[in-house]
Amino acid sequence: MIRLSKLDGFWMFETDDGYKIKIRKADINDREALIKFYQSLDIETIYNRFLSVVRNFKSIVEKITSDDTGFCVVAEFNGKIIGDGEAVFIEKPVRAEVALVVKREWRRKRIGTALILVLREIALEKGIKWGYATISLSNVASLKIAKKMNAEIKRIDINTVKVCLPLTGEKEGCWKGKII
Numbered sequence: 001m002i003r004l005s006k007l008d009g010f011w012m013f014e015t016d017d018g019y020k021i022k023i024r025k026a027d028i029n030d031r032e033a034l035i036k037f038y039q040s041l042d043i044e045t046i047y048n049r050f051l052s053v054v055r056n057f058k059s060i061v062e063k064i065t066s067d068d069t070g071f072c073v074v075a076e077f078n079g080k081i082i083g084d085g086e087a088v089f090i091e092k093p094v095r096a097e098v099a100l101v102v103k104r105e106w107r108r109k110r111i112g113t114a115l116i117l118v119l120r121e122i123a124l125e126k127g128i129k130w131g132y133a134t135i136s137l138s139n140v141a142s143l144k145i146a147k148k149m150n151a152e153i154k155r156i157d158i159n160t161v162k163v164c165l166p167l168t169g170e171k172e173g174c175w176k177g178k179i180i
């Protein structure tokens with residue numbers, strides 16, 4: 001059971017050990033805090049998120065905080081970003097690349113799961129039917145979350161899979177269209 005409730009314009013999630021986490025959609029005013037959040041991440045987390053060592057986060061943050069290119073939800077504790085969920089359109093409005101990041105010290109509290117549930121809710125409102133992510137096979141947490149979201153999974157090389165989250169349940173549409 002996941003304790004996630006929707007309030008007026010945001011969500012509250014309570015972890016099993018009693019932390020109350022606020023989840024909300026980010027906007028242009030969060031750009032600086034989002035860049036700082038990324039800059040605070042360790043190299044392995046950045047690699048798992050981007051599958052490369054990205055050091056300049058400005059363009060991704062702009063994309064996920066501009067409604068025409070994508071959107072982002074942030075998880076906050078005491079006003080500080082501790083995780084985020086992102087979507088960037090691939091084929092508007094139906095397909096988007098999706099990603100999650102939770103700060104290492106906050107992991108295994110189901111914050112990643114709460115973020116994907118909120119991300120899905122907003123994605124559905126925007127008409128997104130399929131969410132995609134490229135994940136390393138060693139990334140157990142992401143693969144578990146993908147499976148819980150009923151993902152279609154395609155092996156793309158020895159270490160990596162591409163997952164498709166059929167947000168409306170239409171699995172058959174996963175591998176059609178413009179998928180990168």
Ligand SMILES: CC(C)(COP(=O)(O)OP(=O)(O)OC[C@H]1O[C@@H](n2cnc3c(N)ncnc32)[C@H](O)[C@@H]1OP(=O)(O)O)[C@@H](O)C(=O)NCCC(=O)NCCS
Binds near residue numbers: 049103114133
């Ligand atoms: C992926 C990520 C966001 C998950 O965040 P999280 O808050 O720890 O996720 P959750 O606590 O919701 O865990 C999801 C599931 O994976 C399991 N899990 C998490 N970490 C695990 C680990 N290291 N080993 C085994 N299982 C693990 C959890 O137990 C949970 O399963 P359950 O619901 O059946 O109990 C986080 O690990 C992360 O930021 N990773 C680096 C960036 C990344 O890989 N992003 C995804 C690629 S786009």
